[in-house]
Amino acid sequence: MTERITFESGDRIAIVAPHPDDECLGVASALIRFPEQTDVYVLTDGSWGNPDRDHEEEAGIRKAQFEAEMAYVKPRRYEWFGYEDTKLRKHYEAADRIDFTQYTKIFLPWHESFHPDHRAAADMCCKAIIKQKATADCYSYEVNAPFRAPTHYIDITDIADEKRKLVRFHEDQVIQENMNLSLNAFRGAQFISKPEIEYVECFLKIDVLEAAYNNDVLMKLHRFKEDFSLYEKLEEQGIRIKRVIPCDINEVHSHIGDNFSKKWADEALPAMMNGTCYIAVKGRKIIAFGCGDATAPAYIGPCGTLEEARGLGLYRALVSRILRQMKEKGYRYAIVGMAAPGVVKILKDLADGQEIEGSRGAYDDLLIRLEKSE
Secondary structure, three states: OOEEOOOOOOEEEEEEEEEOOOOHHHHHHHHHHHHHHEEEEEEEEOOOOOOOOOOHHHHHHHHHHHHHHHHHHHOOOOEEEEOOOOOOOOOOOHHHOOOOHHEEEEEOOOOOOOHHHHHHHHHHHHHHHHHOOOOOOOEEEEEOOOOOOOOEEEEEEHHHHHHHHHHOOOOOOOOHHHHHHHHHHHHHHOOOOOOOHHHEEEEEEHHHHHHHHHOOEEHHHHOOOHHHHHHHHHHHEEEEOOOOOOOOHHHHHHHHHOOHHHHHHHHHHHHHHOOOEEEEOOOOOOEEEEEEEOOOEEEEEEEEEEEOOOOHHHHHHHHHHHHHHHHHHHOOEEEEOOOOHHHHHHHHHHHHEOOOOOOOHHHHHHHHHHHHHO
């Protein structure tokens, strides 16, 4: 945390907030000091912000509180997208509504945040920034959880009280003020040699390519050894792995579209029709799915597991079935596109999976080119 962010008169600033209040919790410095240069985009309706209220009622309250804050701050412009709180990952088109090319500084939520909407917002915005060829400096902001190693900061000691005013517009979220200002005070205390600094907002400068994409992983099928005991353990819990057959297609397609995204559902459709899609079923409920040869030959994915079923080894089991089928077809290698960090170890264990250097974005580029060719 050695470099200070400075704003110039020619800067155009964008703040992307997954929820109404993230904008002032994370980047109050821009809202207070440079409102006439700042645009704010709120992606969800905040309807899950208070468990004691009906979601529709809560969404109305959160919108009114946000608009009151904006009337006080008077930013250059603001937009309320209104997607359902906690379901942002199903609406990746949200980021395409923002023209990132007009900005010089873009502030995004942390892509490793505990909240799924924060992670989804960071991911979709980074991908949109890359596709639009925007050239702004991009920063992740802190809300309640600290970065491990922030790269930039803004001293807000002189505007800490004004930041409190902004946060208090969101009185429905009563805990946020103490948590967030305490984080700013903690960051200020780290400037031991500068006792005049009491409150600090911290940021993590990001390379959008690295933030948006992971490397593809190459799987060596001649190294693949199937662990049949994994299926037996799942069966003991009432879970079985099943190949999708024609009479399952409508149900599986709807499941993926409803719980993940419509694009994933369409991407998985060729695998369903060709018998290269597998599902994990508990009773009569689908709890996970995985595809092979969907978007392109030898590619694995998309794959998805319901949150309630994670940690059971379903991804490993589904990929194992796909790898067995690919090996039986005579494939020597398989590719997992944009493998998440959490699954790279699984892929290494299954078939000596190795990250392909320089492959960030290659799978997404394939998807884009396929979309354009249709």
